[in-house]
Structure formats: structure tokens, C-alpha cells
Amino acid sequence: MTAPETLLQVEDLRVSFATEEGVVRAVDGITFTVQAGEVLAIVGESGSGKSVSVMTLMGLTRGQNARFEGKAMFDGRDLIAASDAELRKVRGAAIAMVFQDPMSSLDPVYRIGAQIIEQIRVHEPKVSKAQALDRAVDLMERVGIPRARDRVRSYPHEFSGGMRQRVMIAMALANSPKLLIADEPTTALAVPIQAQILDELRRLRDQTGAGIILVTHDLGVVADIADRIAVMYAGRIVEQGTLEDLFYDPQHPYTWGLLGSITRVDRNRAGKLPAIPGQPPSLLAPPEGCHFRPRCPHAFDRCTELPELVSRLPEAPEHPDRCWLEPERKRTLRQVGDQIGLATGETVIS
Amino acid sequence: MARFVIRRLLAAVGVLIAISVVTFLIFQAIPNGDPAQRIGGRTANAAELALIRHEWGFDKPIYVQYIKTMGKILSGTVVSYSQNLNVLDQIRQGLPATLSLAIGAGIIWLGLGILFGVITAVRAGRFADRALTVLAFIGVSSPPFFLGALAIYYVGYKANIIPLGGYSSLSHPWSWFKHLIAPWLVLSVLFIGIYSRVLRSTILDIQHEDYVRTARAKGLSERQVMVRHILRNSLIPIISLWGLDFAQVIGGGAILTESVFNLHGVGQFAAQSIQRLDVPPVLVITMLTAFFVVLLGALVDVIYAFLDPRIRLSG
Ligand SMILES: Nc1ncnc2c1ncn2[C@@H]1O[C@H](COP(=O)(O)OP(=O)(O)O)[C@@H](O)[C@H]1O
Ligand code: SF4
Ligand SMILES: [Mg+2]
Numbered sequence: 001m002t003a004p005e006t007l008l009q010v011e012d013l014r015v016s017f018a019t020e021e022g023v024v025r026a027v028d029g030i031t032f033t034v035q036a037g038e039v040l041a042i043v044g045e046s047g048s049g050k051s052v053s054v055m056t057l058m059g060l061t062r063g064q065n066a067r068f069e070g071k072a073m074f075d076g077r078d079l080i081a082a083s084d085a086e087l088r089k090v091r092g093a094a095i096a097m098v099f100q101d102p103m104s105s106l107d108p109v110y111r112i113g114a115q116i117i118e119q120i121r122v123h124e125p126k127v128s129k130a131q132a133l134d135r136a137v138d139l140m141e142r143v144g145i146p147r148a149r150d151r152v153r154s155y156p157h158e159f160s161g162g163m164r165q166r167v168m169i170a171m172a173l174a175n176s177p178k179l180l181i182a183d184e185p186t187t188a189l190a191v192p193i194q195a196q197i198l199d200e201l202r203r204l205r206d207q208t209g210a211g212i213i214l215v216t217h218d219l220g221v222v223a224d225i226a227d228r229i230a231v232m233y234a235g236r237i238v239e240q241g242t243l244e245d246l247f248y249d250p251q252h253p254y255t256w257g258l259l260g261s262i263t264r265v266d267r268n269r270a271g272k273l274p275a276i277p278g279q280p281p282s283l284l285a286p287p288e289g290c291h292f293r294p295r296c297p298h299a300f301d302r303c304t305e306l307p308e309l310v311s312r313l314p315e316a317p318e319h320p321d322r323c324w325l326e327p328e329r330k331r332t333l334r335q336v337g338d339q340i341g342l343a344t345g346e347t348v349i350s
Numbered sequence: 351m352a353r354f355v356i357r358r359l360l361a362a363v364g365v366l367i368a369i370s371v372v373t374f375l376i377f378q379a380i381p382n383g384d385p386a387q388r389i390g391g392r393t394a395n396a397a398e399l400a401l402i403r404h405e406w407g408f409d410k411p412i413y414v415q416y417i418k419t420m421g422k423i424l425s426g427t428v429v430s431y432s433q434n435l436n437v438l439d440q441i442r443q444g445l446p447a448t449l450s451l452a453i454g455a456g457i458i459w460l461g462l463g464i465l466f467g468v469i470t471a472v473r474a475g476r477f478a479d480r481a482l483t484v485l486a487f488i489g490v491s492s493p494p495f496f497l498g499a500l501a502i503y504y505v506g507y508k509a510n511i512i513p514l515g516g517y518s519s520l521s522h523p524w525s526w527f528k529h530l531i532a533p534w535l536v537l538s539v540l541f542i543g544i545y546s547r548v549l550r551s552t553i554l555d556i557q558h559e560d561y562v563r564t565a566r567a568k569g570l571s572e573r574q575v576m577v578r579h580i581l582r583n584s585l586i587p588i589i590s591l592w593g594l595d596f597a598q599v600i601g602g603g604a605i606l607t608e609s610v611f612n613l614h615g616v617g618q619f620a621a622q623s624i625q626r627l628d629v630p631p632v633l634v635i636t637m638l639t640a641f642f643v644v645l646l647g648a649l650v651d652v653i654y655a656f657l658d659p660r661i662r663l664s665g
Pocket of ligand 2: 252253254290291292293294296297298299300303307322323324325
């Protein structure tokens with residue numbers, strides 16, 4: 001294998017919104033890269049700043065009350081500093097996005113075909129409508145929509161949620177993006193459909209060599225598809241590593257909590273641990289030091305100091321985390337019964 | 351489609367019957383509404399009034415009177431009590447003025463309502479929005495007789511740019527235009543105020559829809575996002591408002607505007623007939639308005655189904 005090409009390099013990205021209650025620090029200094037042909041999963045509870053992070057890459061969070069710091073280098077250009085006009089050329093072309101709710105993400109008044117054609121022609125105005133229609137049919141077939149030739153004439157409300165999400169993916173692929181961002185693409189879908197959509201994304205990565213950022217609140221979703229995972233909590237990345245790193249040697253108590261609350265098919269349901277107790281902190285006034293401190297059963301005095309995102313494992317320099325605990329201690333603490341989890345008083349293992 | 355048409359026709363008949371009954375009963379209940387008095391005039395004595403009552407059938411039970419009147423309306427022979435003129439002829443004479451007023455004003459208020467609605471939504475919170483918002487409130491709260499009087503006095507009498515009132519037939523287009531431009535604008539002001547506010551708030555809502563975010567993520571320009579996605583979806587409620595308001599005006603609903611500009615339209619005729627407590631013209635005009643409302647309502651539903659594919663024509 002040749003050395004992978006770095007598609008996207010995000011450095012210390014910060015996004016804050018001025019609101020009536022104060023400044024919301026939605027993204028508080030995140031750094032990550034995406035290589036061509038890899039799937040980076042960004043995982044965290046809802047409200048941790050995942051959507052803001054990825055939408056900012058496309059300029060979709062720009063507005064009067066938003067402030068940005070840091071860089072996001074893509075194709076030799078900083079997406080954060082780029083003008084609106086420059087970004088417009090990137091959107092839906094080199095970077096495409098699939099959103100969470102397929103029921104509301106398509107315009108109800110236009111036919112499916114017209115919406116895909118619009119995506120093709122906005123970046124390639126020379127393509128005729130007839131040619132664009134043929135391409136739309138091809139795209140729909142590629143993402144597994146049966147009878148695509150007829151169904152280009154359907155309206156979104158005539159499609160099921162899963163089929164609409166396929167349309168969104170077809171649209172995202174229309175201009176062969178180098179980077180595909182999928183923000184909770186399966187969250188609104190029934191479980192069997194979720195698996196199909198994930199299959200589709202995996203196939204695309206294999207066929208096109210595009211990089212994919214897959215955003216989800218459910219670690220279970222990424223188990224079969226992610227190459228690397230970044231765990232986000234309250235605007236920060238608290239742990240980052242390969243799929244194996246995160247599933248078999250997780251370093252951050254928050255990651256343990258996420259792992260513990262996955263419903264695993266290979267396990268008796270009764271073995272599922274409860275979701276992490278408590279709520280994520282307010283992003284208006286987050287706690288000092290480690291953001292997870294108020295919910296962390298293992299917190300100690302040092303945790304009022306902010307832990308840097310660095311590797312504390314000599315054997316895995318590419319697996320950084322933000323937790324003060326000693327790696328040896330973590331290995332003991334994260335073991336709850338026969339699985340990894342966040343020990344709490346109420347945890348019952350059957 | 352056929353089902354839709356049939357159901358709407360049946361509904362129209364139902365509405366017309368209901369409206370005519372209610373109108374008829376209201377006039378029975380009005381004190382001092384004795385039609386014999388209208389016909390006989392002030393000088394008629396008791397014997398003459400009794401004779402009139404008998405001749406016109408006012409001594410019959412109400413339902414008989416109603417059926418007789420409706421029969422005359424349907425056969426086109428109904429006459430007004432106060433002038434003894436054929437009502438349908440009088441309405442026919444008023445119709446060109448009323449249609450001219452309605453069509454011209456309807457186009458103006460729809461166009462300007464959309465234009466101002468878009469401007470205020472796009473510039474929400476900024477100067478243009480605030481200025482137009484103030485104007486809209488002034489517009490909504492200025493009665494047509496006031497605006498009409500101002501226009502006639504300043505633009506007509508003082509500046510001598512427009513005539514002081516009246517209607518001029520379309521066979522002299524320039525004169526027709528000069529007679530109608532002020533009524534069009536005066537009648538439109540209220541609707542422009544309402545429509546621009548409704549459209550502004552609809553646009554501000556729809557701006558946050560997921561499919562608008564999708565449109566931006568596609569790389570469309572702000573203008574394309576606005577026209578193709580936001581505006582296209584926001585127009586749906588405006589169109590239904592327009593259908594009903596337009597039907598009102600066509601059916602003689604612009605009573606104040608027609609009267610202040612002395613257009614001799616259906617609305618002005620309605621106003622005069624109400625003053626004289628003259629049942630037949632009021633009845634016919636009310637039914638006419640109701641008819642247009644039902645007709646335009648059906649038309650709006652067809653346009654609706656065309657604009658919003660989620661909606662099916664079902665009657
Ligand atoms: N335009 C905005 N103005 C103010 N706050 C915002 C805005 N957009 C997002 N936020 C806040 O940023 C935080 C992170 O949101 P989000 O990125 O959507 O979380 P996630 O996708 O991880 O569920 C939330 O607390 C949300 O309320
Ligand atoms: S730094 Fe402290 S509070 Fe934060 S996760 Fe580690 S132990 Fe818990
Ligand atoms: Mg989100």
C-alpha cells in the first residue's frame with residue numbers, strides 16, 4: 001500500500017456562538033486528519049459539538065453570531081478562512097454532505113430526479129438536462145434504488161426514509177467528492193435499514209477511495225465501518241485512535257461509558273450497561289479542567305486541571321486521550337464484570 | 351379530477367343556498383326593514399302599503415317569499431324594491447369596473463406583497479426591514495376611504511394628475527388606466543401590508559428547514575437557495591390567501607374603494623342597496639361573492655396541488 005494521502009487536516013478548530021445567555025463554545029479546539037479512503041468516525045453524545053464541527057468545514061455554521069478560530073486545510077486551501085464564493089465551489093463538489101433526517105432533507109416540492117440534476121448542474125452547468133438525468137439514474141442505481149429510471153419522477157414523500165437517505169447519498173456522490181461527510185446518516189432509520197446504509201457507505205469508500213467522516217452518537221454504528229475514531233465530549237476530542245485502540249484498549253472513562261452502553265448483538269441484552277448517568281455540561285460555562293469531571297466516578301484532585309490530548313501509552317503514540325489516570329489504573333477501573341464500562345453505584349450485571 | 355369538480359360543484363350549491371337563506375332572514379329581522387315601505391315610498395298610506403304587500407307577496411309565509419325570490423333570481427327577472435330595475439342588469443353594468451379593479455389590484459398586491467415580503471425577510475432586522483415594517487403597519491391601518499380621499503385631493507384635485515373619480519371603459523385604455531391607478535393602489539395597500547408580513551414570517555421559518563441546509567450544502571448561491579427552495583415553498587400559503595381575497599373583491603367586496611372613487615361597480619351598488627335595505631340586490635351580490643369565493647377556492651386548491659405535490663385533489 002502506498003502512503004495515504006491526507007485529505008483534510010483540521011487544526012485546533014474552535015467555534016463559538018454569541019447568544020443571549022452568553023458565548024456557547026460549541027467546538028473548543030479540535031484537531032484531526034482524514035486520509036483518502038478512510039472512514040473517520042466522530043462519536044459523542046448529542047450536544048457534544050459534532051454537527052457544528054463538520055458543518056463548519058462546509059461553512060454551514062457561518063452567521064452573524066458565529067466566531068471561528070483554527071484551520072481546516074483541504075486541497076491546499078483553508079476552509080475556515082475561505083470566502084463564501086470559494087466555499088460554494090467546494091460544497092457538493094469536492095466535499096459533500098449527507099444529513100441526519102432524510103425525511104426533511106429533501107425539498108418536498110421537487111422530484112427526486114430534479115434534485116439530483118440540480119446538484120450535478122450547479123457545478124457542471126455545461127451538462128445538458130438530459131445527460132444529467134442519465135447520470136441521476138446511474139447514481140440512484142449505484143446506491144441501490146430499484147427501478148431508478150421510473151423513480152426519478154417520484155417526489156420525496158413517495159419514498160421511505162431509507163430510500164430517501166439513498167437519494168441523499170446519490171446526490172452527495174453526484175460530483176465525485178473526495179470527502180464525504182455523513183452526519184448521523186442512520187439515526188433516523190429503522191435498524192435493518194441502518195445496516196444497509198452503512199453497507200452503502202462502506203462500498204462507496206472502497207469503490208471511490210473517498211475519505212468519509214461519519215458522525216454518530218452510537219459507537220455501535222461504527223464498529224463495522226470506521227478505520228479511526230475520535231470521541232468528542234463537550235466540544236473537545238477526549239480520545240482518538242484506531243477502531244482496535246478504542247474498542248480493546250479505551251483510555252478515557254467517557255469512552256468506557258459509551259462502550260458499556262452499546263447494545264451488542266454478540267451479547268445477551270441483559271449485559272448492557274445503563275447509559276452514562278448525568279448530563280453533558282452547559283457549553284456556556286463548562287466545568288474547569290476535565291469537562292467530564294462532574295460525571296466521572298473516577299475523578300480525583302488533579303482533574304480540575306485540563307488534561308492535554310496526548311498519548312500516555314508508550315506503545316501507541318497515535319492513541320491520545322484527555323484523562324489524568326495512569327494507564328495501568330485505567331485497565332483495572334474500566335473492567336466492569338466481563339466487559340468494559342463505566343462503573344457506577346447502580347450498575348447491575350446479570 | 352372529475353370527482354373533485356363534482357364535489358366542489360355540490361359544495362358550491364350548498365354554500366349558495368345557505369348564504370341566501372341567512373341573508374334573507376337577516377333582512378327579515380332588521381327593524382324598519384318592511385319592503386313595502388321601500389316600494390311605496392314615504393308618502394304611501396296604509397291601504398297602499400297593504401296593496402303592495404299583497405301584490406308582491408309580502409303577506410305570504412317567509413319560506414314562500416324566499417322561494418319566489420330565488421325563482422326570480424334564477425330566471426333573471428328579479429327587480430330591486432327601491433328602483434324597480436332589473437338587478438342582474440344593474441350588476442352586469444357594474445361588473446366591468448369591478449373586474450378591472452379586482453384584476454389590476456390583485457396583480458399589484460400579489461407582486462408587491464411578494465417583493466416586500468422577500469426584501470424584509472432577507473434584510474430581517476436591518477434598515478430596509480424596519481422601514482418596510484413600519485410602512486406595512488401604516489398600510490394595514492389606513493382605511494381605503496382615508497387613502498382614497500388623500501389621493502383624490504392631492505393627486506387628483508391639487509396636482510390634477512388623475513381624475514376625481516368615476517370609471518372609464520377599457521375601450522379608451524389610457525383613460526381607463528388613469529381612472530383605475532389610484533383605486534388599484536388604495537385597495538392594494540392593505541393586502542400588500544398583510545401579504546408581506548405573512549410571507550416574511552413564512553420565509554423566516556422555512557429558512558431553517560433541513561432541505562434549505564441541503565440546498566446550501568449543494569453549493570447553490572444564496573440567490574438560488576432563496577428563489578428555488580425558500581421562496582418556492584413559502585409561496586404556498588400566500589397563494590391561498592390571494593385566491594380568497596381576490597374572490598372577495600371580484601364579488602363586490604371592495605365596497606369602500608369603489609364608493610370613494612365612485613367607480614359604479616358591483617361593490618358600490620351593494621353599498622347603496624344595503625343603505626336602502628333593498629333585499630334583492632343584496633341577496634344577489636352576496637350570492638355572487640359566495641360563488642366567486644367557492645370558485646376561487648377550488649382554483650386555489652388546484653394551484654395548491656400543483657405547487658405542493660404532497661397535496662392531492664380530493665374535494
Ligand atoms: N447557531 C447556533 N447558535 C447557538 N448555539 C448553537 C448553534 N448551533 C449549535 N449550537 C450549540 O452547539 C452545541 C453543539 O451542537 P451540535 O454540534 O449540534 O451537537 P451534536 O451534533 O454533537 O449533537 C449545542 O449545545 C447547540 O445548542
Ligand atoms: S481526567 Fe479525571 S475526571 Fe476526567 S475522565 Fe479522567 S479521571 Fe475522570
Ligand atoms: Mg448533530
